[in-house]
Structures are given as structure tokens and as C-alpha cells.
Amino acid sequence: MTSVILVAAFGLLGAFVPVPFVALGPGPTYNTLGEEAGTPVIRIDGQRTYPTAGNLNMTTVSVTDHLSMLGALGLWVSGRYALAPREVYYPPEKSEQQIEQENTQAFNDSQTSAETAAMHHLGYPTKVLAGQVVTGSPADAVLEPGDQLIAVNGKPITDPAALQAEVGRYKPGDPIRLTYRHGADPERTVPVVLGSNADGRPQGFLGVGAVGRPDVPFEIEISLADVGGPSAGLMFSLAIVDKLTPGELNGGRFIAGTGEIDETGKVGPIGGIPFKMTMAKEAGATTFLVPAGNCAEAKSQAPDGLQLARVGTLGEATHALDVIREGGVPPSC
Known part of the structure; x- marks a missing residue:
């Protein structure tokens, strides 16, 4: 009887007692050339735009919080998730609301940088x-x-x-x-x-x-709810360039990627790239644009059949897409 009670007690503890970890895994992916909830992800008003086709998908990482011991173990055993200390993503000195606000601000800043980088690339003032x-x-x-x-x-x-x-x-x-x-x-x-x-x-x-x-006489609006962080910048920039230039930048293919971008078009490394590549491949992407600083990690963990293209700047990213569109092989990791 005692052993049965102990097993039941440990089962209850495992099911309900929280552990100080979060689970990281593949998150949603969004086509920056398309729509979400009936609204274009990127809308340009007051300037001529050109038809686009295919996909330029931004990728995300899911963060699952408030895990029980059994819940955390189950996600980890699945092989699809990794566990990380909760304090890394939810510092104890900050409230969850503050963290959410910071992530939202980082996402908004990435949109602004993406717009500026695209305008700089296209020669706009x-x-x-x-x-x-x-x-x-x-x-x-x-x-x-x-x-x-x-x-x-x-x-x-x-x-x-x-x-x-x-x-x-x-x-x-x-x-x-x-x-x-x-x-x-x-x-x-x-x-x-x-x-x-x-x-x-x-x-x-x-x-x-x-x-x-x-410094342009038209407006660019990026609309994507419930997404935080700065890592969508590169894909936003590419979508803006695609909409403002004739032809299909991606050749109608399904391209995905990630990368923080600054106002000059420099692409910075990000976290969680294995999860982003996994979701991109499952969604149908054939090529993944990898920030140069993430190349070693990406090369060692890329899903089979997913082509990697190494990019350090917005110019290198558009060049890689030019090469792919013409049937060539872009610089890889």
C-alpha cells in the first residue's frame, strides 16, 4: 500500500509541480508576401508595386512556459523541443508584461530597420x-x-x-x-x-x-500580430524589395529564412535556428537563408533536402535569390 501511495504522490508531483525550464521548439512561419487574417503582411501605399509569387517566409521559435516535470520530460523526449532555464527568457527581475513589451518593441524596431534597409538597398533617400x-x-x-x-x-x-x-x-x-x-x-x-x-x-x-x-513619399505598413523579437528583419526587407521591383525576386519558389537586420542592411545572427529550419522544411521551403554568424550551427543541424544560403547583408541575400532564380547554387554554409 505504501508503495502505491508513493507512486501516486510522485505522479501528482510530476503532473502539477512546475519546473524552472521552458521548452523551445519550432514556431509558426509566415509568408511575408502573403496575408494573415485577410490583411497583407506588408502593404505599400502611394507607390507602384509589382506582382509577387511563391514564398518569402519568416520563421519563429515557440517558447512553452509553465511546464510540469512530466510535461517538460515529454517535450524533451519527443526530440522536437529543447529545454532551457526559464530565467534566461523570463528574468526574475522583470514581469511577464515587461518581457512581452520588450519583445514587441524589438519586433517593431526590426520592422523599421527592415524598411530603412530596403530603401537604402533600392537607392531611395x-x-x-x-x-x-x-x-x-x-x-x-x-x-x-x-x-x-x-x-x-x-x-x-x-x-x-x-x-x-x-x-x-x-x-x-x-x-x-x-x-x-x-x-x-x-x-x-x-x-x-x-x-x-x-x-x-x-x-x-x-x-x-x-x-x-x-525619406519617401509613400508608406510601408507591416501587420503581423502576436510575434515578437527582431529576427524577421531580413525577410521583411526582402519582401519590400520584391514588391517594389519588377519580376519575382524568388523566382516563384518557396524560400524561408531568418536574421536580424540593421538600417544599413547588415544581417545579424539569431537564436533558435535549428527549430526555424525544421518548420521551414515542413512548410515546404526548398532554400533557407542563414545569417553568416549562424552558418556553423545551421550546417550541422539542417534538415535533409533543405538548401542553405549564407547571407551577411541584404545585398548578399538578393544576390543569392538571383542565383537561385537562374538555376544556380548560391553561396552556402
Whole structure:
């Protein structure tokens, strides 16, 4: 009788007592050229667009929380999921609401970067705006977030790196002339005395984080609910390029991929790529675009029959699709 009670007790513990792990597995995949819930994933208003075909699928990782011991064991034994410490994805110092908000913000930021990268790739003009303005910095007395940064000492600021490079030519205490525009107001040029960097670097400190944005007379809207994180950026950029250029960028094929992208088109590595490749293959993808930084991991765990294409920039990604469309083999991992 005692042994029966113990077995029952352990069974109850295994079924109901939570464990400090989450399960990572393949998540949903979405065609960035298509629709979700009757709404285009990417809509461009005010500019001519061209027909597209096939798929350019972004991929995701599912995170299953609130696992019991038996639930976690079952997912792990399936071979389709991996267990990870819960605190990695849900730090104890943050509420679940805060984490969700951060993931949503990262996703929104990835959309903005994807739009800017696509416009830069296609040769459309971009503008540089003030992002975060450091409280008490030289910029704080002049700029507000969203102000357009136009020139430093008469030299045009064409991208965020140009602002950093130009300010970096001067030392703390040096005066500069900063030209900017607030909203629809006329341009203003004001004197600003550079401060010192807290880390002791010899360059002058302005105290503004610059961000690039498209400067175009049309709107791009990305609509995809219940998705977080930054790793869809590359596929969003490719879909925008496809819609704004004649012909089918993917040749009508089913292409999937992943990768964070910055405003200049640089593709960064992401997490969970084995799960993303698994879902892409199951959904019907024939080629998977892999960030260069993930190539070693992807090559060792790619599903059979899934072609890998190594990409480090948006330009390399479009080149890979050009090669595939023409029947060639793109640079691989």
C-alpha cells in the first residue's frame, strides 16, 4: 500500500509541480508576401508595386512556459523541443508584461530597420533622426527625439555612421555647428560645445543616438500580430524589395529564412535556428537563408533536402535569390 501511495504522490508531483525550464521548439512561419487574417503582411501605399509569387517566409521559435516535470520530460523526449532555464527568457527581475513589451518593441524596431534597409538597398533617400537624447548632454539642450539631423559644420549627415564619424573628429570642449529641423519648422543651425565621454574616449560627446529612416513619399505598413523579437528583419526587407521591383525576386519558389537586420542592411545572427529550419522544411521551403554568424550551427543541424544560403547583408541575400532564380547554387554554409 505504501508503495502505491508513493507512486501516486510522485505522479501528482510530476503532473502539477512546475519546473524552472521552458521548452523551445519550432514556431509558426509566415509568408511575408502573403496575408494573415485577410490583411497583407506588408502593404505599400502611394507607390507602384509589382506582382509577387511563391514564398518569402519568416520563421519563429515557440517558447512553452509553465511546464510540469512530466510535461517538460515529454517535450524533451519527443526530440522536437529543447529545454532551457526559464530565467534566461523570463528574468526574475522583470514581469511577464515587461518581457512581452520588450519583445514587441524589438519586433517593431526590426520592422523599421527592415524598411530603412530596403530603401537604402533600392537607392531611395533616407534621413537621419534623433533617437534617444541623453539627459544633461550637449544635445539635450538643443534636440528632441524625432528631430532631423542635417549637418555638422556644414557637412551633410547622410546616415547615423556619418554623424558619429563627424562628431568623432572633435575633442571635448570643441564647438560645432549643428544643423537640424524640428517637425515642419525651417532648418536651424546652432552652436554646440561637445562634452566628454564617460568611458574616457578622447572624442567629443554629443549625446544623441541617431537612427536612419526612409525619406519617401509613400508608406510601408507591416501587420503581423502576436510575434515578437527582431529576427524577421531580413525577410521583411526582402519582401519590400520584391514588391517594389519588377519580376519575382524568388523566382516563384518557396524560400524561408531568418536574421536580424540593421538600417544599413547588415544581417545579424539569431537564436533558435535549428527549430526555424525544421518548420521551414515542413512548410515546404526548398532554400533557407542563414545569417553568416549562424552558418556553423545551421550546417550541422539542417534538415535533409533543405538548401542553405549564407547571407551577411541584404545585398548578399538578393544576390543569392538571383542565383537561385537562374538555376544556380548560391553561396552556402
